[in-house]
Amino acid sequence: MREPRIGRLVIAALHQAIAxxxxxxxxxxxxxxxxxxxxxxxxHIGPAPFSxxxxxxxxxxxGLYESITSRAGVLAADWRSDTLRWSGPHWAxxxxxGWRARxxxxxxxxxxxxxxxxxxxxxRVRRREARFEITRSAFCQVRETVDRPLCTFYAGLxxxxxxxxxxxxxxxxxxxxxxxxxxxxxxxVWEPGETFRETPE
Numbered sequence: 001m002r003e004p005r006i007g008r009l010v011i012a013a014l015h016q017a018i019a020x021x022x023x024x025x026x027x028x029x030x031x032x033x034x035x036x037x038x039x040x041x042x043x044h045i046g047p048a049p050f051s052x053x054x055x056x057x058x059x060x061x062x063g064l065y066e067s068i069t070s071r072a073g074v075l076a077a078d079w080r081s082d083t084l085r086w087s088g089p090h091w092a093x094x095x096x097x098g099w100r101a102r103x104x105x106x107x108x109x110x111x112x113x114x115x116x117x118x119x120x121x122x123x124r125v126r127r128r129e130a131r132f133e134i135t136r137s138a139f140c141q142v143r144e145t146v147d148r149p150l151c152t153f154y155a156g157l158x159x160x161x162x163x164x165x166x167x168x169x170x171x172x173x174x175x176x177x178x179x180x181x182x183x184x185x186x187x188x189v190w191e192p193g194e195t196f197r198e199t200p201e
Contacts, residue, residue, distance in 0.1 A: 006050045006138060010115035010153070013075040014053070017068045022060070029053050047116075051141055054150075066152045069139060073156025077164065080111050100165035101130040101188070107161050108132065112154070121154075128192060130169075132158055134184040140177040149176035151184040158188055 015033050019026050032053040034045055058065045095103075102125055109121035116138035123132040132154070140150045155171045162169040169188040175181035 004047065004117045006045050006047060006116055007114045009076055009080060009111070010072065010138070011045060011050070013072040013079065014069070014153075016075055017071040018057070020071065021064060021068050025060075029056070032056075047138060047141065050138060054139060058146075058150075065150075069150075069153040070156035073153040073158075074160045076111055076115065076153075077107075077157050077160035080107075080114065095165070097128065097167060097190070097192075098125050100167055101125045101162065104158065104161040104165050104167070104188075105130060105132060107164075108154070108158055111157060111161075128190050130162075130188045131174075132186045132188065134186070137177055137184050140184055142178045145180045146178050148179070149173040149184070150178040151176050151186065154184065154186055158186060162188055162190070 011033055015026075015029070018029050018033075022029075032045075032049040034049070054065075054069075057068060105121065105123045105125070112119040112121050112134070116136070118136040119138060120135045121132055122135075123130055125131075134151060134154055137151050137154065139153050142150070151173060155173060159169055159171045162171075167188075167190045169190040171186055171188045173184075174187050175183065175185040177184050
């Protein structure tokens with residue numbers, strides 16, 4: 001059986017996030033991410049070099065892994081805007097909040113599969129809380145359990161997708177495969193009537 005590959009979307013997003021945060025270290029990470037090869041149609045990389053890049057990233061200064069992978073999730077959501085339905089601000093205000101959250105969940109599943117075919121995102125929406133259950137996360141495959149969640153890519157992805165549908169959500173990491181849980185669980189909550197507004201940088 002052919003080994004699943006890491007898709008170009010997540011590699012490109014992670015490469016860009018590293019370039020923004022660690023420009024002087026980018027060449028080092030390109031030994032594993034190989035972004036130039038991804039420019040050719042159908043090119044991917046395997047889980048092993050991807051996991052190696054993440055392993056080195058976790059050894060950087062405290063907080064850098066979380067900020068870089070979260071930023072990569074935001075970029076992945078932005079670059080796959082074609083997967084979103086009813087994503088414009090005008091249409092988002094017309095849909096009930098629950099529908100918007102479910103649309104974000106479906107978009108997260110499509111993007112996650114594009115990043116790594118084995119990944120599945122399932123969830124449920126109740127009132128103003130959406131629970132996302134992620135299985136086979138490419139970011140959370142570790143040989144030994146770690147002391148902190150590693151699925152911050154999905155936190156950034158989900159937060160951005162919720163924003164695309166007009167919901168200013170806070171995303172919390174509740175469980176993570178890397179810390180010993182069976183699946184990763186992220187919980188997004190938002191206030192009634194609160195909509196996302198882009199903040200100038």
